[in-house]
Amino acid sequence: SAWAGLLYPRTSQSREVQLLDGMWNFRIDDSPNRNAGFEQRWYERSLSETGQVIPMPVPSSYNDITEDGRIRDFVGWAWYDTEFFLSSDWANKRVVLRIDSAQYNAIVWVNSKQVMTHQGGHIPFQAEINQYLTVLSDGPNRLTVAVNNTLTPHTIPPGTIDWPAKDSPIPYPPNYFTQTLQMDSFNYAGIDRHVSLYTTPKSYIDDITITTNIVDTTGIVNYRVVTVGDIPQGDITVRILNKTGAIVGQGGGSSGTIQIPNANLWWAINTNSLHQPGYLYTLEVHTGQDVDADVYRLPFGIRTIKVVGRKILLNNEEFYFKGVGIHNEAEIRGRGLDYAMIVKDFNLMRWVGANSFRTAVFPFSEEWMDQADQQGFLVADEVPAVGLNSLDNLSNQTLQNHMNAMSELIQRDKNRPSVFLWSVANEPRTDRPESLPYFQKIINFTRSLDPSRLISFMCNHDFNTDKCVHLVDLIFINRYIGWYTQTGLLDLIQPQLKYDLDQWAETFNKPLVISEYGAGTMPEIHRVPSTVFSEEYQIDFLSRYHRTFDSALGNLTGEFIWCLTDFNTYQSITRVNGNKKGIFTRERQPKMSAFNLRHRYLTFNNTD
Numbered sequence: 001s002a003w004a005g006l007l008y009p010r011t012s013q014s015r016e017v018q019l020l021d022g023m024w025n026f027r028i029d030d031s032p033n034r035n036a037g038f039e040q041r042w043y044e045r046s047l048s049e050t051g052q053v054i055p056m057p058v059p060s061s062y063n064d065i066t067e068d069g070r071i072r073d074f075v076g077w078a079w080y081d082t083e084f085f086l087s088s089d090w091a092n093k094r095v096v097l098r099i100d101s102a103q104y105n106a107i108v109w110v111n112s113k114q115v116m117t118h119q120g121g122h123i124p125f126q127a128e129i130n131q132y133l134t135v136l137s138d139g140p141n142r143l144t145v146a147v148n149n150t151l152t153p154h155t156i157p158p159g160t161i162d163w164p165a166k167d168s169p170i171p172y173p174p175n176y177f178t179q180t181l182q183m184d185s186f187n188y189a190g191i192d193r194h195v196s197l198y199t200t201p202k203s204y205i206d207d208i209t210i211t212t213n214i215v216d217t218t219g220i221v222n223y224r225v226v227t228v229g230d231i232p233q234g235d236i237t238v239r240i241l242n243k244t245g246a247i248v249g250q251g252g253g254s255s256g257t258i259q260i261p262n263a264n265l266w267w268a269i270n271t272n273s274l275h276q277p278g279y280l281y282t283l284e285v286h287t288g289q290d291v292d293a294d295v296y297r298l299p300f301g302i303r304t305i306k307v308v309g310r311k312i313l314l315n316n317e318e319f320y321f322k323g324v325g326i327h328n329e330a331e332i333r334g335r336g337l338d339y340a341m342i343v344k345d346f347n348l349m350r351w352v353g354a355n356s357f358r359t360a361v362f363p364f365s366e367e368w369m370d371q372a373d374q375q376g377f378l379v380a381d382e383v384p385a386v387g388l389n390s391l392d393n394l395s396n397q398t399l400q401n402h403m404n405a406m407s408e409l410i411q412r413d414k415n416r417p418s419v420f421l422w423s424v425a426n427e428p429r430t431d432r433p434e435s436l437p438y439f440q441k442i443i444n445f446t447r448s449l450d451p452s453r454l455i456s457f458m459c460n461h462d463f464n465t466d467k468c469v470h471l472v473d474l475i476f477i478n479r480y481i482g483w484y485t486q487t488g489l490l491d492l493i494q495p496q497l498k499y500d501l502d503q504w505a506e507t508f509n510k511p512l513v514i515s516e517y518g519a520g521t522m523p524e525i526h527r528v529p530s531t532v533f534s535e536e537y538q539i540d541f542l543s544r545y546h547r548t549f550d551s552a553l554g555n556l557t558g559e560f561i562w563c564l565t566d567f568n569t570y571q572s573i574t575r576v577n578g579n580k581k582g583i584f585t586r587e588r589q590p591k592m593s594a595f596n597l598r599h600r601y602l603t604f605n606n607t608d
C-alpha cells in the first residue's frame with residue numbers, strides 16, 4: 001500500500017538480500033479474450049506445463065527481445081515464472097518479496113497463492129510472503145507474475161483501447177483492437193527492474209524520513225523512524241557517519257534532530273569548482289543491542305533548496321540548471337535496468353557538463369537515482385502522468401491513480417538529496433478553467449506529502465492561456481519554436497522565444513526554466529544551409545535558443561535540452577525509427593550538437 005515503507009533492500013547485520021533476477025519462463029496470453037491464463041489458472045502450475053514458454057530476461061522490457069511482432073506490440077497479460085530455493089537460515093526471519101517495477105498492472109503468486117497486486121509502472125511494490133513459503137527447506141518455491149500493459153483513459157499514463165465498429169464494412173482480423181497511446185514514448189512492458197527477496201527481523205524498521213536544514217555552517221538533520229512490531233522507543237538509536245565512516249552525530253528514539261557542526265553540504269556537480277559534489281552521510285538506525293535487533297543504513301545529503309523571487313537557491317547559493325531531459329531506455333532491453341547503461345548515461349552527462357536532469361516521463365530506477373545522489377546531479381523527479389490531454393482524462397479515477405503514483409514516488413525518493421522537484425505531469429491539459437480543481441488537488445496533495453521540495457509540471461501552453469501554472473513553485477515550459485511551429489524558420493526563434501520568456505517571467509514573477517527544447521536530427525544527414533533533420537539544423541536551432549537564453553538570463557533560471565539520447569516511440573509518420581532529438585544517438589554516440597552543448601555547459605559561469 002502507498003503508505004508503507006519502501007526502503008531499498010540493503011544487507012546489514014540483520015538483513016539479507018537474494019536477487020531473483022535471471023532467465024524466467026515467459027508467455028503472452030494472446031487467446032481470443034486474452035483471459036486464458038486466469039481461466040486455466042496458469043499460476044497453479046509451472047508455466048511450462050500449461051503451454052509453450054520462451055526464456056525472458058528479468059530485468060528487461062519484453063518487447064524488443066524477440067523477432068516476433070506479436071510480442072513487441074502485445075497488449076494484455078504477459079506471464080512470467082521462476083523457481084527459487086531458500087536457505088533454511090531464513091526460517092525464522094521475515095521474508096519480503098519486492099518487485100522494483102512492472103508495467104503496468106501486476107498480479108503476483110507464490111506457490112499458487114496470490115500475494116500481491118500492483119497498479120502503475122516504475123515503482124517498487126512488496127509483500128511479506130512467509131505464510132506462502134510452505135516448502136522453506138526442501139522444495140523449490142514457484143513465483144508467478146502476470147503483467148498487463150493496457151492503458152485506459154484513467155491510468156497514469158492514459159491511453160485508449162479501440163475496437164472496430166461492429167458493423168464496419170471494412171474487414172478486420174477477428175478480435176482485432178488497437179491500443180492508442182497519448183505519449184510519444186513506446187509503452188515498454190514487463191518486469192523491467194530487479195526482483196528480490198530480503199529478510200528482516202520479525203520486528204523491523206519499516207520506514208525512515210530525513211529532512212535537512214543549514215544554520216550557518218551547522219547541518220540540521222531531522223529524522224523519523226517507523227518501526228513495526230515490538231520495539232520500545234527507547235531502544236532505537238541513530239548514528240550519523242561521514243564518508244570515512246567516523247561517527248559525527250548521534251540520537252535516540254523514533255524521531256529527533258541531530259546537529260552536525262561544520263557539515264559537508266551536498267552540492268551539485270559542474271556548478272562551482274569550490275564545492276565537492278554529492279557528499280553523502282549515512283544515517284545508521286539500530287532497534288536495540290540484541291541479536292534480533294534490526295539495522296538499516298540510509299545514505300543522505302545535507303542541503304537546502306529554495307525559491308527566492310525569480311531565483312533558485314541550492315544551499316543559499318544561486319543555481320542555474322545546466323540540464324538534460326532524459327527518456328531512460330535503450331535498445332533490446334527497452335526500459336529494463338542495465339548497470340552499464342546507467343553508468344554510460346551518467347558519463348555522457350558528465351562529459352557534456354550537465355548539473356541536473358529530468359526523469360521524463362516516468363520515475364527512473366533506484367540504482368539510477370543513487371548515482372544522482374552520489375555524483376551530485378539535481379533531479380526533476382517525474383511521475384508517469386504524461387498525456388493527460390483531455391478533460392475526460394482528468395477524472396476522479398485518474399486523480400486517484402495519480403495521487404497513488406505521487407505518494408509511491410515520494411515514499412521511494414523522499415530521502416534523496418538529488419531530488420529538488422516533484423513533477424506532477426508532463427504537458428497536461430492545464431489550459432482550461434475546468435482543469436484547475438484537478439491540478440489544485442494533485443499539487444496540494446503532493447505538497448502535503450513533502451513540503452520540503454518544489455512542485456511543478458511541464459507546461460506546453462502559453463503564458464496567457466495556461467490556467468494552472470500559478471499553482472507551481474517554479475515554471476517549467478516546453479518550447480519548440482522552429483520545430484513543431486515555425487518549422488525550419490530559424491530567424492523566428494530568437495525574437496519569438498525572447499518575447500515568450502519575457503512574458504512568462506513578467507506575468508508570474510517566479511523562477512522560469514525551459515524544460516524542453518530540441519530538434520529531430522538524423523545523424524549523418526548534412527546540409528548547408530541547414531534544413532530540418534540535418535545535424536547542422538540541430539546546431540543552428542540550439543545555438544539560437546542558447547543566444548536567447550543568454551539574453552534573458554535575469555528571467556531564466558535554467559535549461560533542460562530535449563534530449564540526451566534518441567529513443568523509441570510508437571510508430572508514426574513524424575518519427576523515423578524513433579524520436580531523434582537526442583544530442584547522442586540511441587547507441588550513445590555523439591551527434592555534432594553534443595560538442596556544442598558540451599562547450600556551452602563547460603564554459604558557462606554564472607555561479608562559479
Ligand code: GCB
Nearest residue numbers: 184361426427478516579581
Ligand atoms: C514533448 C513531450 C516529450 C516528447 C517531445 C518531442 O513535448 O513532452 O515527451 O518526446 O515533446 O520530441 O516531441
